[in-house]
Amino acid sequence: MxxxxxxxxxxxxxxxxxxxxxxxxxxxxxxxxxxxxxxxxxxxxxxxxxxxxxxxxxxxxxxxxxxxxxxxxxxxxxxxxxxxxxxxxxxxxxxxxxxxxxxxxxxxxxxxxxxxxxxxxxxxxxxxxxxxxxxxxxxxxxxxxxxxxxxxxxxxxxxxxxxxxxxxxxxxxxxxxxxxxxxxxxxxxxxxxxxNYSVYELQKQQKDAYEQEQNSKLKKEIGRLKQTAAEKAEWSRGRERDKLGSPTKKGSGAVYDTGAIGARAARTMKRSKAIVKRMEDQIQDKSALLKDIEWIDPLKMTPLVSHHDVLLEAEHFQLGYEQPLFKPLTFAIRQKERLGIQGANGSGKSSLIASILGTFDGQQTGTIKTAHGITISYVRQNYEDNRGMLTEFAQEHGLNYQDLLNNLKKLGLERTVFQTPIQQMSMGQRKRVELAKSLATPAELFIWDEPLNYLDVFNQKQLEEVIHLVEPSMLIIEHDRYFLEQVSTKLLTLTIDEKE
The missing domain is CATH 3.40.50.300 (P-loop containing nucleotide triphosphate hydrolases)
Known part of the structure; x- marks a missing residue:
């Protein structure tokens, strides 16, 4: 060891x-x-x-x-x-x-x-x-x-x-x-x-909750100290005004003795400043209290409402080349339904998306169709053709530039990267651009092909939260079982046809 x-x-x-x-x-x-x-x-x-x-x-x-x-x-x-x-x-x-x-x-x-x-x-x-x-x-x-x-x-x-x-x-x-x-x-x-991770997550949540509770107490204490300091400062200023406006025999110690009043005012001012100093010291001591809390900023996603009830429908649908890729499928995606697709590599998941988008070049039997006139927002596995500056990219894809930047920032892209051509970004940064593009595209149906590649667990939570909040209609392909189970309303597993 x-x-x-x-x-x-x-x-x-x-x-x-x-x-x-x-x-x-x-x-x-x-x-x-x-x-x-x-x-x-x-x-x-x-x-x-x-x-x-x-x-x-x-x-x-x-x-x-x-x-x-x-x-x-x-x-x-x-x-x-x-x-x-x-x-x-x-x-x-x-x-x-x-x-x-x-x-x-x-x-x-x-x-x-x-x-x-x-x-x-x-x-x-x-x-x-x-x-x-x-x-x-x-x-x-x-x-x-x-x-x-x-x-x-x-x-x-x-x-x-x-x-x-x-x-x-x-x-x-x-x-x-x-x-x-x-x-x-x-x-x-x-x-x-x-x-393991579950232990970490639980302990981190408990620590964050404790720190937030301590921060709340600190804010109340700071407010009380500020109020006390202000009251003491105002009292001392009032006594100083009394001293200036009420001259009596100097040094007698009587009620209107300016020397006594001045001394008391000075002591009060000193205590007031001590209180303020103590308050500032506590603020400084506690300034690092929340620095390790990971704030999960909510993403923005704009699903459109369609007058169609069924947005995507497949019946006895099958794809293949020389052999079928998967057993025949029958399914439908209605408003606010999210279909999670699972399957081994090579089982035809991406080919299914290609067929929906009209780009599959193999054999197809059965039927698959989308509702007439709907817009599809697509996250691709391969996005190397995303190029140029973000301003040009937003204009090319008809995106609200500010919405694109806001989601990129929330996904963890640093502002310094905003002025970098997309093709010069890291793969993780380019993946965030592809995802932010889909989030900023108003659509009736969202199709995401392995959206979690290159994303951290905090990004995954952001996606889970926005999906639960806005309830878009979606088809999602993902190998991460936990994520798929969290966001899907129903699951479908592609299996290789037994006749192979």
């Missing part, structure tokens, strides 16, 4: 106004299954890079580990998968095949070009390579991207059998299943929790 010791860690990028980490101190046990969570932009991947000694910093990070990062860099994806994995160092092939079997993946994938593997297969082989060498300490960054529900379960069960790793993931259920400690990057500090 060994530790990773972080002492007085301070780091920030020159382009950012605030430090990501300031005088952070941690002691991490290398046997822990540690989940690293926090809002996008708070420094999760940066912390992993600091552990890898890829960035300069102040303070110290001491350990006896050989860190290895997931996903591994693939220089040439046209090579056979085995050769791709060997580029990161030699290993015994039987160990790699053992790991692949644990991940429910046939080792024959090693003899296929890496580029021909599905996203889920690529994730699994890179994870297997990560754990081949038991001397390495894995730093796992977003392993659930591109994984369907079944593959996520495979990876979760695989990691449950391992000890000693740090994993970053925005899938709450996945984190719940695989970690025994959580490290949260909050607004001002790193906070360690013992337990």
């Amino acid at each position: 060994s530790n990773i010791s972080i002492n007085h860690l301070t780091f920030g990028f020159d382009s950012q106004e605030r430090l990501l980490f300031e005088d952070a101190n941690l002691n991490l046990d290398t046997q822990w299954k540690l989940g690293l969570i926090g809002r996008n932009g708070r420094g999760k991947t940066t912390l992993l890079r600091l552990l890898l000694n890829e960035l300069p910093y102040s303070g110290s990070i001491t350990h006896e580990q050989q860190f290895v990062y997931f996903p591994l860099t693939v220089a040439d994806d046209q090579q056979l998968t085995l050769f791709v994995l060997q580029e990161s160092g030699e290993f015994e092939q039987w160990r790699l095949e053992r790991e692949l079997n644990l991940l429910q993946l046939d080792p024959e994938v090693l003899w296929r070009p890496f580029a021909t593997l599905s996203g889920g297969e690529q994730t699994k082989v890179l994870l297997a390579r990560l754990f081949v060498d038991e001397e390495n300490f894995p730093l796992i960054d977003e392993p659930t991207n591109h994984l369907d529900v079944t593959a996520r379960q495979h990876v979760a069960r695989y990691l449950q059998q391992k000890t000693g790793f740090i994993v970053v993931s925005h899938d709450r259920q996945f984190v719940d299943e695989v970690v025994d400690h959580v490290l949260a990057i909050e607004k001002s500090r790193l906070v360690l929790y013992k337990g």
